[in-house]
Amino acid sequence: MKKNKVIVIGAGFAGLSAAASLAKSGFDVILLEKNSCIGGRARKLVINGFTFDMGPSWYWMPDVFENYFKEFNTTVAQQYDLVRLDPSYSVFFSKEEVFRIPANLNEFYQLFEKHEPGSSVALKKFLADAEYKYNVSMSDFVHKPSLSILEFLDFRILNAALRMDLFKSISMYIKNHFTNQKLIQLLEFPVLFLGAKPNETPALYSMMNYADIVLGTWYPQGGMYKIVEAMENVAIKAGVKIRTHETVQKINIENGKAVSVVSNGITYEADVVVGAADYHHVEQNLLEEKYRNYSKEYWKSRKMAPSCLMYYIGVDKKIEGLEHHNLFFDAPFDLHAEEIYDRPQWPSNPLFYATCASKTDKSVAPEGKENLVLLIPIAVDIEDTETIREKYFNIMMDRLEHLTGQSIKQHITVKKSYAIKDFKADYNSFGGNAYGLANTLKQTAIFKPTLKNKKVNNLYYAGQLTVPGPGVPPSIISGQVVAREITKKFKVRI
Numbered sequence: 001m002k003k004n005k006v007i008v009i010g011a012g013f014a015g016l017s018a019a020a021s022l023a024k025s026g027f028d029v030i031l032l033e034k035n036s037c038i039g040g041r042a043r044k045l046v047i048n049g050f051t052f053d054m055g056p057s058w059y060w061m062p063d064v065f066e067n068y069f070k071e072f073n074t075t076v077a078q079q080y081d082l083v084r085l086d087p088s089y090s091v092f093f094s095k096e097e098v099f100r101i102p103a104n105l106n107e108f109y110q111l112f113e114k115h116e117p118g119s120s121v122a123l124k125k126f127l128a129d130a131e132y133k134y135n136v137s138m139s140d141f142v143h144k145p146s147l148s149i150l151e152f153l154d155f156r157i158l159n160a161a162l163r164m165d166l167f168k169s170i171s172m173y174i175k176n177h178f179t180n181q182k183l184i185q186l187l188e189f190p191v192l193f194l195g196a197k198p199n200e201t202p203a204l205y206s207m208m209n210y211a212d213i214v215l216g217t218w219y220p221q222g223g224m225y226k227i228v229e230a231m232e233n234v235a236i237k238a239g240v241k242i243r244t245h246e247t248v249q250k251i252n253i254e255n256g257k258a259v260s261v262v263s264n265g266i267t268y269e270a271d272v273v274v275g276a277a278d279y280h281h282v283e284q285n286l287l288e289e290k291y292r293n294y295s296k297e298y299w300k301s302r303k304m305a306p307s308c309l310m311y312y313i314g315v316d317k318k319i320e321g322l323e324h325h326n327l328f329f330d331a332p333f334d335l336h337a338e339e340i341y342d343r344p345q346w347p348s349n350p351l352f353y354a355t356c357a358s359k360t361d362k363s364v365a366p367e368g369k370e371n372l373v374l375l376i377p378i379a380v381d382i383e384d385t386e387t388i389r390e391k392y393f394n395i396m397m398d399r400l401e402h403l404t405g406q407s408i409k410q411h412i413t414v415k416k417s418y419a420i421k422d423f424k425a426d427y428n429s430f431g432g433n434a435y436g437l438a439n440t441l442k443q444t445a446i447f448k449p450t451l452k453n454k455k456v457n458n459l460y461y462a463g464q465l466t467v468p469g470p471g472v473p474p475s476i477i478s479g480q481v482v483a484r485e486i487t488k489k490f491k492v493r494i
């Protein structure tokens with residue numbers, strides 16, 4: 001019997017995951033990607049012997065990757081060389097006060113004791129609750145398609161939900177446990193990945209503290225693109241046909257069904273279509289208005305996670321005092337957050353972070369040199385010009401030189417910036433967002449853009465703008481969830 005044909009649009013983590021899972025379930029899958037290479041926001045950039053990860057650099061939740069590869073009868077260890085970072089990262093509060101966050105849990109408790117005597121007791125309780133939330137979320141929540149509230153009306157899940165602190169803010173929750181301002185900021189930091197202010201993020205997300213402190217920060221030798229290559233391997237093995245330089249322009253609908261997509265003037269017939277490019281782009285640009293789930297007004301009313309300004313920098317000497325990951329918290333967090341979410345504008349005094357992957361990985365910079373990526377989270381859709389970027393480059397450089405006590409700027413041999421305009425041009429990103437939708441309670445689970453088109457029977461969505469949300473692990477899960485839904489519905493030929 002002829003197999004059902006699926007066209008997946010967009011080869012980021014979500015598209016790769018959906019495509020491979022569907023091919024494994026017996027579908028005939030073509031994955032169409034607009035760029036010259038796959039990986040989406042996680043592409044790599046190679047310049048003069050330096051290899052930069054263009055997007056994600058924090059490898060968290062290693063269990064998700066392990067479970068993903070297990071589905072394809074392989075393991076992370078067979079795919080790439082994963083190392084745990086120790087220290088996990090550094091936090092610069094000032095030149096004199098730098099926290100190196102140990103991977104070892106006992107040392108982490110000691111760090112808390114040093115700054116707030118007695119706090120390790122509260123931390124144990126805090127982490128035990130965070131572990132509970134993580135385990136329940138990973139087993140009962142994140143794999144749900146969230147198509148209906150009924151999915152959550154199960155006694156065990158409701159009971160668990162009561163313990164998940166959905167209606168408290170993580171900010172209050174942390175302050176109920178700790179008083180030292182720096183420790184509070186340390187625990188609020190993972191919320192940066194969730195794209196909302198700590199006082200608007202449910203305390204459910206203290207599970208990210210468990211991911212950070214207990215499960216740890218990891219790194220695949222060779223860079224984050226190794227994950228993409230591994231996912232490409234399993235996808236091809238499962239039978240996916242991956243085509244790059246394919247910008248999908250239209251999804252054709254007939255009698256309530258997606259029948260084909262058009263890319264570069266070629267029509268690809270389909271029994272099922274998965275839009276794994278930015279949800280907003282798939283709906284607003286590839287679908288006629290009458291078939292869209294959401295209006296322009298709906299998108300305008302969404303709270304977006306930030307965009308960012310990045311600099312990929314090659315330095316012709318080794319930099320002292322940096323770890324692989326470095327957070328620069330020598331500026332007020334609240335003001336920066338306000339300037340992202342409440343009064344969108346370029347930050348007056350930004351927090352930023354620096355990844356120096358060459359501290360762990362010799363392959364990403366020539367010998368004796370350093371590979372540096374600087375990143376400032378910024379509001380979506382604000383003005384983005386070379387002059388503004390350069391201004392912030394200088395701000396970051398001055399602070400970096402001051403805080404680490406050395407000259408760096410005059411040793412730069414490679415420098416490339418990346419911000420809002422590039423996100424839009426490269427990924428058709430809504431507002432130039434980097435991290436999708438903010439994880440507020442009103443934009444969680446059934447309140448996120450739904451993974452299924454309500455008017456077109458065989459059109460689905462995957463990626464960081466739908467369930468479960470932004471980040472590499474959730475995007476991978478999103479692809480798995482959508483593949484499961486499609487497999488349930490279209491197992492037999494339609």
Ligand SMILES: Cc1cc2nc3c(=O)[nH]c(=O)nc-3n(C[C@H](O)[C@H](O)[C@H](O)COP(=O)(O)OP(=O)(O)OC[C@H]3O[C@@H](n4cnc5c(N)ncnc54)[C@H](O)[C@@H]3O)c2cc1C
Pocket residue numbers: 009010011012013014015032033034035038039040041042054055056057058059060246247248249276277278281308310426427428434435436462463464465469470471472473475
């Ligand atoms: C700078 C940055 C840092 C980050 N840091 C981290 C981190 O440290 N850890 C972490 O876990 N997460 C991080 N994230 C988030 C994570 O990278 C994303 O959540 C994830 O990569 C999103 O994957 P996706 O598949 O949903 O989307 P994408 O990666 O955007 O993939 C969508 C794909 O669709 C393609 N496409 C768009 N339009 C079309 C079209 N018309 N036709 C064909 N193809 C199309 C795009 O080119 C793209 O390849 C970071 C993101 C950014 C940007």
